[in-house]
Amino acid sequence: MADKAFYRALGLVNTRDMFARAMADGYAIPAYNFNNLEQLQAIIQACSETASPVIIQVSKGARQYANATMLRHMALGAVEMAREQGSAIPVALHLDHGDSFELCQSCIESGFSSVMIDGSHLPYDENVALTRRVVEFAHAHDVTVEGELGVLAGIEDEVSAEHSTYTQPEEVEDFVTRTGVDSLAISIGTSHGAYKFKVKPGQEPPPLRFDILAEVERRIPGFPIVLHGASSVVPAYVDLINRYGGRLEGAVGISEEQLRRAAQSAVCKINIDSDGRLAVTAKVREYLANHPEEFDPRKYLGAARQELVALIRHKNTHVVGSAGRA
Ligand code: G3H
Ligand code: 13P
Ligand code: ZN
Numbered sequence: 001m002a003d004k005a006f007y008r009a010l011g012l013v014n015t016r017d018m019f020a021r022a023m024a025d026g027y028a029i030p031a032y033n034f035n036n037l038e039q040l041q042a043i044i045q046a047c048s049e050t051a052s053p054v055i056i057q058v059s060k061g062a063r064q065y066a067n068a069t070m071l072r073h074m075a076l077g078a079v080e081m082a083r084e085q086g087s088a089i090p091v092a093l094h095l096d097h098g099d100s101f102e103l104c105q106s107c108i109e110s111g112f113s114s115v116m117i118d119g120s121h122l123p124y125d126e127n128v129a130l131t132r133r134v135v136e137f138a139h140a141h142d143v144t145v146e147g148e149l150g151v152l153a154g155i156e157d158e159v160s161a162e163h164s165t166y167t168q169p170e171e172v173e174d175f176v177t178r179t180g181v182d183s184l185a186i187s188i189g190t191s192h193g194a195y196k197f198k199v200k201p202g203q204e205p206p207p208l209r210f211d212i213l214a215e216v217e218r219r220i221p222g223f224p225i226v227l228h229g230a231s232s233v234v235p236a237y238v239d240l241i242n243r244y245g246g247r248l249e250g251a252v253g254i255s256e257e258q259l260r261r262a263a264q265s266a267v268c269k270i271n272i273d274s275d276g277r278l279a280v281t282a283k284v285r286e287y288l289a290n291h292p293e294e295f296d297p298r299k300y301l302g303a304a305r306q307e308l309v310a311l312i313r314h315k316n317t318h319v320v321g322s323a324g325r326a
Pocket of ligand 1: 273
């Protein structure tokens with residue numbers, strides 16, 4: 001009988017073992033979003049060099065941007081590139097913020113090893129029903145599923161939320177039992193994008209709600225938790241962007257100290273997209289400003305890719321703690 005786990009033909013793995021090991025040893029698996037070749041090359045190079053397991057993830061919009069067929073082959077290329085570099089790091093291909101059963105099904109059939117179904121904006125019972133349906137299909141293909149309870153402020157692909165709603169710990173046990181999800185994204189004060197907090201100059205952003213996380217852990221001990229909106233909005237990149245003609249005012253992220261604390265808890269997956277975007281934009285702006293005669297994309301995208309490698313190595317080694325765990 002043909003293998004029902006389509007992703008295995010691509011050399012990918014699901015997130016089950018990754019999370020079990022991260023939970024046991026107190027670190028988190030980094031989940032880096034990508035949309036293009038240079039981002040994916042940088043993720044694989046940096047994770048190979050730091051011997052880190054990795055989740056490469058795409059949103060619905062990213063899949064449309066890259067083309068679903070192209071993406072499947074990019075994932076295959078990513079696994080083979082890692083092997084060529086002498087590393088056998090585990091790589092999972094994950095759908096970030098899936099918004100329908102059909103999208104999750106399509107991703108699973110084209111080789112994703114993990115999907116998120118984000119019903120967090122739906123009434124509770126509808127979130128349960130939609131998530132359960134995705135889990136049944138996904139598990140039949142040995143694909144792992146991430147659900148979400150609580151709403152993060154900011155843009156989640158086409159779902160945008162003005163205000164965040166913290167996860168209600170009273171709901172988590174019922175949700176994971178009734179849906180059968182493999183991991184749960186929760187809302188404890190992070191948000192998507194580069195403007196996570198409104199703070200006056202010199203003011204510190206409020207701390208994450210570790211009390212909610214602790215209560216969630218008490219109710220579902222040993223269950224893998226996912227933290228979205230976990231970019232630090234690296235100030236050096238914001239400064240570089242603004243120095244070279246950009247305009248990012250009041251961009252603030254999550255401190256590395258808070259992320260390290262989260263990684264040591266039941267948080268097994270930490271999502272990072274905005275920091276990668278900022279690194280690319282900063283380096284492209286800097287390169288083009290300093291080399292006005294240059295028009296070879298390999299030059300400015302190469303500079304951006306190099307910076308991304310440095311950023312990801314830093315995150316793996318000093319923030320999520322996944323370096324050396326492959
Ligand atoms: O959570 C959202 C991710 O950062 C993906 O963003 O929908 O613009 O690709 P995107
Ligand atoms: P950031 O915008 O903080 O990078 O969050 C990304 C994310 O949660 C993707 O799902
Ligand atoms: Zn997210």
